[in-house]
Amino acid sequence: MTYDLDGLSKELLLDMYYKMMLIRRFEEKVVEMYRAGEIPGIAHGYIGEEGVAVGVCSALRRDDYILSTHRGHGHSLAKGIDPKHLMAELYGKKTGVCKGIGGSMHSTEPEVGVIFSSAIVGGNIPIAVGVALAFKMRREDRVVVSFFGDGATNTGAFHEALNLASVWKLPIVFVCENNFYAISMHVSKSTSAKEIVDRAVSYNMPGVVVDGNDVIAVYNAAAAAVNRARKGEGPTLIEARTYRWLDHGMYYLGKYRPEDEVVMWKQKCPIRTLRDRLLIKGIATEVELNSLDEKVVHEVDEAIRFARESAEPDLDFVKQFVYVR
Amino acid sequence: MTYDLDGLSKELLLDMYYKMMLIRRFEEKVVEMYRAGEIPGIAHGYIGEEGVAVGVCSALRRDDYILSTHRGHGHSLAKGIDPKHLMAELYGKKTGVCKGIGGSMHSTEPEVGVIFSSAIVGGNIPIAVGVALAFKMRREDRVVVSFFGDGATNTGAFHEALNLASVWKLPIVFVCENNFYAISMHVSKSTSAKEIVDRAVSYNMPGVVVDGNDVIAVYNAAAAAVNRARKGEGPTLIEARTYRWLDHGMYYLGKYRPEDEVVMWKQKCPIRTLRDRLLIKGIATEVELNSLDEKVVHEVDEAIRFARESAEPDLDFVKQFVYVR
Amino acid sequence: MPVRELTYAEALREALREEMLRDDRVFLMGEDIGVIGGVFKVTQGLYEEFGQERVRDTPISETAIVGAAIGAAIAGMKPVAEIMYMDFLMCAGDQVINHLPKIRYMSGGKLKVPAVIRTQYGLYRYAAAQHSQFYPAFLMNIPGMYVEVPSTPYDAKGLLKSAIRDENPDIFIECAALYRVRGPVPDEDYVIPLGQADVKREGRDVTVFALSYMVHVALSAAQKLGNEGISTEVIDPRTLNPFDKKTLVESVKKTGRLVIIEPDHKTAGVGAEVAAIVAEEAYDYLKAPIVRLAADDIPPPFAPKAYNAFLPNEEKLISSIKKLIKHSK
Amino acid sequence: MPVRELTYAEALREALREEMLRDDRVFLMGEDIGVIGGVFKVTQGLYEEFGQERVRDTPISETAIVGAAIGAAIAGMKPVAEIMYMDFLMCAGDQVINHLPKIRYMSGGKLKVPAVIRTQYGLYRYAAAQHSQFYPAFLMNIPGMYVEVPSTPYDAKGLLKSAIRDENPDIFIECAALYRVRGPVPDEDYVIPLGQADVKREGRDVTVFALSYMVHVALSAAQKLGNEGISTEVIDPRTLNPFDKKTLVESVKKTGRLVIIEPDHKTAGVGAEVAAIVAEEAYDYLKAPIVRLAADDIPPPFAPKAYNAFLPNEEKLISSIKKLIKHSK
Numbered sequence A, B: 001m002t003y004d005l006d007g008l009s010k011e012l013l014l015d016m017y018y019k020m021m022l023i024r025r026f027e028e029k030v031v032e033m034y035r036a037g038e039i040p041g042i043a044h045g046y047i048g049e050e051g052v053a054v055g056v057c058s059a060l061r062r063d064d065y066i067l068s069t070h071r072g073h074g075h076s077l078a079k080g081i082d083p084k085h086l087m088a089e090l091y092g093k094k095t096g097v098c099k100g101i102g103g104s105m106h107s108t109e110p111e112v113g114v115i116f117s118s119a120i121v122g123g124n125i126p127i128a129v130g131v132a133l134a135f136k137m138r139r140e141d142r143v144v145v146s147f148f149g150d151g152a153t154n155t156g157a158f159h160e161a162l163n164l165a166s167v168w169k170l171p172i173v174f175v176c177e178n179n180f181y182a183i184s185m186h187v188s189k190s191t192s193a194k195e196i197v198d199r200a201v202s203y204n205m206p207g208v209v210v211d212g213n214d215v216i217a218v219y220n221a222a223a224a225a226v227n228r229a230r231k232g233e234g235p236t237l238i239e240a241r242t243y244r245w246l247d248h249g250m251y252y253l254g255k256y257r258p259e260d261e262v263v264m265w266k267q268k269c270p271i272r273t274l275r276d277r278l279l280i281k282g283i284a285t286e287v288e289l290n291s292l293d294e295k296v297v298h299e300v301d302e303a304i305r306f307a308r309e310s311a312e313p314d315l316d317f318v319k320q321f322v323y324v325r
Numbered sequence C, D: 001m002p003v004r005e006l007t008y009a010e011a012l013r014e015a016l017r018e019e020m021l022r023d024d025r026v027f028l029m030g031e032d033i034g035v036i037g038g039v040f041k042v043t044q045g046l047y048e049e050f051g052q053e054r055v056r057d058t059p060i061s062e063t064a065i066v067g068a069a070i071g072a073a074i075a076g077m078k079p080v081a082e083i084m085y086m087d088f089l090m091c092a093g094d095q096v097i098n099h100l101p102k103i104r105y106m107s108g109g110k111l112k113v114p115a116v117i118r119t120q121y122g123l124y125r126y127a128a129a130q131h132s133q134f135y136p137a138f139l140m141n142i143p144g145m146y147v148e149v150p151s152t153p154y155d156a157k158g159l160l161k162s163a164i165r166d167e168n169p170d171i172f173i174e175c176a177a178l179y180r181v182r183g184p185v186p187d188e189d190y191v192i193p194l195g196q197a198d199v200k201r202e203g204r205d206v207t208v209f210a211l212s213y214m215v216h217v218a219l220s221a222a223q224k225l226g227n228e229g230i231s232t233e234v235i236d237p238r239t240l241n242p243f244d245k246k247t248l249v250e251s252v253k254k255t256g257r258l259v260i261i262e263p264d265h266k267t268a269g270v271g272a273e274v275a276a277i278v279a280e281e282a283y284d285y286l287k288a289p290i291v292r293l294a295a296d297d298i299p300p301p302f303a304p305k306a307y308n309a310f311l312p313n314e315e316k317l318i319s320s321i322k323k324l325i326k327h328s329k
């Protein structure tokens, strides 16, 4: 096909563009509404890292499962959660993906393959291994992705989980989003391995480094790892290097990053990069891309409206969901 | 000196022989007295692995600290705990190293550098890191050794501790006693790294494999790592390969090891190996070695007598040691 | 036909085996549970019968064991994971408190976590402070998971089967000192509903709330007190969550006296909750202060004499009951 | 001269700073406590003053943080480690229960473990089930470590200084909702002995045992009840281990009524122990059943309205006290 970029279909490329833009605009609105006092609690933005979630999730089937983190909005949207339901969750409303009980950090929507998000750093990784075990034991050809940050690679949970996944050769891909910081802690001060990806050696699994701001590179790396997992060849560790533009969460926690580092990374915006390539290669026109941009703005506005208008759960309502009875 | 073997003094070599033999005879008596119902609780024998504890501890100063495990009698004796006090502890007597409160798995004798033993697999490793931190912060040139088994390398505690020791460049040597089994679990089924020592890569520290049944090789590897640590160059991971002749603990838990594997390892007895070398190289005579053998038998008998004759603590006695008041 | 007798360990093994036969989503995982059948032999023979896929030996990775059980459960399996000693359960502390009991809830009811975590505490094993702990009150304090504490072979089998069939997460706490105790276990399939205390002996003068192993101590004491004309009711909660308040409160309303005997630490132990419930709900019926007999508030010592004294026992129970009955006269 | 007012966070910071100046064995470690001064800003400025050796930023490794604190302590240092949220304390569960409180004991008294583990629980932060937990009863149940739960800037400073100077291990539990609350803190050096409850308000009709944040709720309620002629005594335990039974029991003997208000889960919470103590030791003085107001037995929900209702509050406290006083008339 003439419209391919690196062998990818136009449809897929535009979908990746659209998803990244959706995440970007969604997160911008979250910041705005958080500041306006409409969104309670704590939340963590994904702006700047869109290439990772979108590249990885685009390489998955709908029935493959992902497990996410405190910084999970991007993963949820990339895997296909309706922005209305995600926004309603952030607003703490009954119509939210978790009925307002989970909030920003605990998205679950098995229908589209978002099985669970943990707010405990490293917490999802052992659970992801168990999900992969279930797939393997039932001889399903489904694959699991566990997302986590650079900081998470120093938790015991990471170590135990990757070891177990490897000895049991499970269909799982571990995606480390290395944005170089765990809150204020630079990866070079927290993580003794020369490169995070070197930790794959410890589990005798392939380790791959990828530019997380190049969504196509991410897609290709993920597709290879997913393929390997689906064929029963076991897990892979992917280290996707990227950067968060915002502060760790919604509060300013002080200065711990050099200005020019932030500026440098903003120049490597994953969305602009893809947009430029699509235009230069003639795969899409300005008009096409602008219409996606508008669609996204509309969808996010719609999500806000939906969230605002939805009802808040009360105590009796939430009590129903503790036990299966 | 004519009496050197691999550059080691006769004194050191005979001391290593003596210590290994002390551990051997001590452990034989423990088995005997356990079966006779004199030793309560649970205990784990070190027979066959003597080369590791003795090789490592011989490379330490008295004021260096070791941290030990559930399989700790050998470490305690190698570092210089009086067999009387150790045996009394196993008997649960007031004269024991921990006054009968700790038992087989919890030896502490800071005077000779045995700071703490944990019965939780992996449990001592983060604590050892903290001890090393104290040494470093006070600018003392003391070194810490953390002993643990192959099974322990799959715990989260191992991972977090080695990472922290490396980022803080602490004066510590991690000694993995790879006896190929964690209870019934063969290392190849539990541990995904091709070799345990490969895990050093994950922490960007040197990793060294050594024949744990060759006490001199262990000594040399430990001396190099201790020297490195003492000079402020940071931690090392040593994997010492060895084998336990007895069952995991004092009970028979079933068959999980091939007969011929056990036989093969018994032929590589670390004590016999050193004895033969000392004789062949003419460093020591049969008479000298036999007299050490006899000394050891006497000491162990003395330890039993001492333990038997000591008083048992009662509840009011043990209550005093919970808090500093 | 006399009822068949089994040991507590055999009863547990039967429960596991029957549920594995009944439902192929059920599988086992844990340290040394396969090839050697568990260090306490509870799973003996199951590896041979069901193979290494369904009886999975694991590395020493408690966090990964509990985490993987949770993951398999939310993906539709019914894992039964073993943590060798209750002491090690906190090596998986994050999974046990932040994940196991919260995932269903946090997902707004979209997920189920039908995982069972089996563990045991080692009473009278003289295994010192890191291998002798029992802290069920903590698991009771964290909502979202069920907690079973069977005291007999019959209860062990019936509760384990219920725990496996039920779709909520469970921490199933066995007692190593009971593994070889025998008791009647019917041939036919049965389950015990979760949340029903069992009146192990009826009585009029005093209620003894006995936890796990202490049920046996209480029954033996009750027998002796009976000879002296004191009629003792013995209540075994069997599950701590759900907790059967009704049986407890009704018993105390009847007898007017409550003695609690438990092998966990006294302060903030299970007995504290039991006493609090009674102080709230049967206050008007109490004829005497509530008495709690529990393990001392010190870590378990190794030395056997001190260790034995550290635990409550029959003698202390009998004398407490006698004193109590005097107090209220 | 009016007494100086500080926030709870400032009072804590002063305690840390003064103890670091006083004793060079004292040092701090934890996630993000250095360069940015902690996510709650408690350690702000200390990195600049004392440098990276004594204010150590760590990786996200709770087990290594608590373990290293223990190790440094047994080797003669006085570490103060921070665990960012109490929820994450169980990521170090093994170190917290199997090591921290047991090492001195298991060593037969040869070692001391003068480590302080500071943590906080996030009341009213709407941070959902994994960032809102408070489970002090568990730490009370495990003997061998002290547990502080300061409610005011004055107590926060005085208790933290005591915890650091004392040679036993401590879990020091702060409340994020209190960090900005102001209160008087004297200029001069002072410490508060561990194990002394504080009667925050004296009264005759009812004793309110209030835990941590709930002390403020109780004081406000007491004020209002006072206007209606009900005289309320408010007791703040300040430390849960050692636990000051005496102050509690004497107060209940005086008032004959007890209401407990606590922000942890009701079942097997701290209030259970408090109720049990009173049921054992002041039974003859009680004029009415004991009442426990606590967080519901469900994981903390995210949605603010539900979350607020999940916690006990002033309104519930006032109406409980009124009902109680009626009951006993």
Ligand SMILES: Cc1ncc(C[n+]2csc(CCOP(=O)(O)OP(=O)(O)O)c2C)c(N)n1
Binding pocket: A070, A071, A119, A120, A121, A122, A148, A149, A150, A151, A152, A153, A177, A179, A181, A182, A183, A248, D031, D060, D062, D084, D088, D091
């Ligand atoms: C076990 C645990 N410790 C600490 C925290 C607090 N915390 C939340 S996010 C975070 C940093 C995570 O860094 P990283 O894994 O690199 O992910 P990022 O935020 O950069 O995406 C920390 C320390 C937590 N949630 N869980």
Ligand SMILES: Cc1ncc(C[n+]2csc(CCOP(=O)(O)OP(=O)(O)O)c2C)c(N)n1
Binding pocket: B070, B071, B119, B120, B121, B122, B148, B149, B150, B151, B152, B153, B177, B179, B181, B182, B183, B248, C031, C060, C062, C084, C088, C091
């Ligand atoms: C955290 C934890 N899990 C399980 C156990 C039970 N256990 C005691 S020793 C042991 C095997 C340890 O194997 P390894 O580390 O290889 O040491 P070895 O016994 O071979 O010397 C196990 C599983 C324990 N003590 N601690």
Ligand SMILES: [Mg+2]
Binding pocket: A149, A150, A151, A177, A178, A179, A180, A181, A182, A183
């Ligand atoms: Mg990061």
Ligand SMILES: [Mg+2]
Binding pocket: B149, B150, B151, B177, B178, B179, B180, B181, B182, B183
């Ligand atoms: Mg081993």
